[in-house]
Amino acid sequence: MAEIVDVFKEAFRRHAAGVVVVTAMDTDGVPAGFTATSLASLAVNPPMATFNMARTSSTWAAIENTEHVAIHMLGVHNRQLAATMSGEHSLRFVGDHWSAGPFGLPILRGVTAWLLGRIVVRLPVAGSAVVVVEVEGGSIETDTEPLMYHHRNYRQLGDLL
Amino acid sequence: MAEIVDVFKEAFRRHAAGVVVVTAMDTDGVPAGFTATSLASLAVNPPMATFNMARTSSTWAAIENTEHVAIHMLGVHNRQLAATMSGEHSLRFVGDHWSAGPFGLPILRGVTAWLLGRIVVRLPVAGSAVVVVEVEGGSIETDTEPLMYHHRNYRQLGDLL
Numbered sequence: 001m002a003e004i005v006d007v008f009k010e011a012f013r014r015h016a017a018g019v020v021v022v023t024a025m026d027t028d029g030v031p032a033g034f035t036a037t038s039l040a041s042l043a044v045n046p047p048m049a050t051f052n053m054a055r056t057s058s059t060w061a062a063i064e065n066t067e068h069v070a071i072h073m074l075g076v077h078n079r080q081l082a083a084t085m086s087g088e089h090s091l092r093f094v095g096d097h098w099s100a101g102p103f104g105l106p107i108l109r110g111v112t113a114w115l116l117g118r119i120v121v122r123l124p125v126a127g128s129a130v131v132v133v134e135v136e137g138g139s140i141e142t143d144t145e146p147l148m149y150h151h152r153n154y155r156q157l158g159d160l161l
Numbered sequence: 162m163a164e165i166v167d168v169f170k171e172a173f174r175r176h177a178a179g180v181v182v183v184t185a186m187d188t189d190g191v192p193a194g195f196t197a198t199s200l201a202s203l204a205v206n207p208p209m210a211t212f213n214m215a216r217t218s219s220t221w222a223a224i225e226n227t228e229h230v231a232i233h234m235l236g237v238h239n240r241q242l243a244a245t246m247s248g249e250h251s252l253r254f255v256g257d258h259w260s261a262g263p264f265g266l267p268i269l270r271g272v273t274a275w276l277l278g279r280i281v282v283r284l285p286v287a288g289s290a291v292v293v294v295e296v297e298g299g300s301i302e303t304d305t306e307p308l309m310y311h312h313r314n315y316r317q318l319g320d321l322l
Contacts, residue, residue, distance in 0.1 A: 008276065014274050016179045
């Protein structure tokens with residue numbers, strides 16, 4: 001089993017992904033959020049998307065108990081934001097990098113785009129969950145190249161050689 | 162509604178993703194497969210991953226009726242493979258770019274890694290489906306930078322400026 005886990009980890013280290021931040025309000029009205037690389041489009045009509053997360057995540061309680069999330073696409077200029085939103089939990093919303101948006105959701109400033117998602121399915125699998133959202137709103141913001149994550153490093157895109 | 166779909170589409174055009182190919186055998190023993198940008202890690206113990214697809218896809222019948230799939234991570238040198246596996250359905254397995262692997266699954270040559278997945282959940286949502294696999298095997302292959310897809314173009318990674 002250890003060997004399969006090693007192959008799995010190395011295969012995913014070779015897979016690169018765009019970086020997003022998912023935010024929500026917890027039941028006490030405190031903002032919560034995390035940096036993710038699992039966002040995927042699911043359908044266009046109606047517009048739907050998925051993201052995956054560990055149910056041991058500090059943000060799971062908020063995602064488990066809320067109806068809406070905001071999903072932010074990050075650009076190359078948002079590297080600090082990615083670090084902040086994956087760093088110390090109590091410091092993620094300290095600063096003026098966000099403001100309250102629809103349903104009081106924390107909306108991050110200066111991202112390339114954000115989407116308002118209504119959670120339609122939370123599918124628990126092992127210690128993780130697949131979260132399916134229907135997109136009900138959003139906004140297109142700063143037009144820059146996307147921030148990427150690969151082999152534990154932040155990267156950006158280049159043209160094919 | 163049209164406006165939300167436009168925001169959704171533009172937000173996902175700004176999101177970049179790694180390119181993979183999912184293959185399966187259909188019930189007649191004919192190989193099937195498609196290029197996807199929706200692969201995401203779900204859990205490490207046990208190793209699990211998800212991908213999304215339209216149930217109108219020519220490959221859905223195979224995915225719906227099989228227990229195993231192979232998921233291939235593509236590198237920058239696999240651009241033609243990505244095109245072949247997203248092109249004309251009847252031509253996807255014409256050539257020597259694959260061979261039969263575990264459970265007879267089509268395994269593509271020269272990818273950066275491939276994983277053998279046992280399907281544990283097919284979650285139909287609207288006209289699409291989330292497919293959850295538990296990874297039971299796989300192999301690490303050619304070590305190159307990942308092939309990326311962004312704004313309808315194939316790209317590769319570069320270092321952050």
